[in-house]
Amino acid sequence: MQIVNYTNQLKIELDRLKELFNQGNPPTDRRDKDFFEMVKNNTDPIYELLAKWEELALSIIKESKISVHPNQIVSTRENMELLLMHSYYIDVRRRRYMELYKSVLYVFDQLLRAVEDMN
Known part of the structure; x- marks a missing residue:
């Protein structure tokens, strides 16, 4: 089922984002255009997947x-x-980051269980 694939892909991205956060390498200049372009290129596919998932x-x-x-x-x-x-x-x-992370993960898992129970 497509929703299962989307959700599992998003869970993989969620873990990757957590690792990125844990590395703790913020940009030296928040207005750096090159950094912004890199972020945009890395996140656009996730935004698209998230929209389809929703x-x-x-x-x-x-x-x-x-x-x-x-x-x-x-x-x-x-x-x-x-x-x-x-x-x-x-x-x-x-702490705030982890609250968001756990909230997202909880709903992903809840949705996967509900879809599994549906079949």
């Missing part, structure tokens, strides 16, 4: 009445987008 997840929830609320999907997308930026710019405390 659309598909919301349609599955609407059709199947699984145990994930639509607001959780929307919030997860927003939180993942925050993690994308915080991972590169290292502009948030570790």
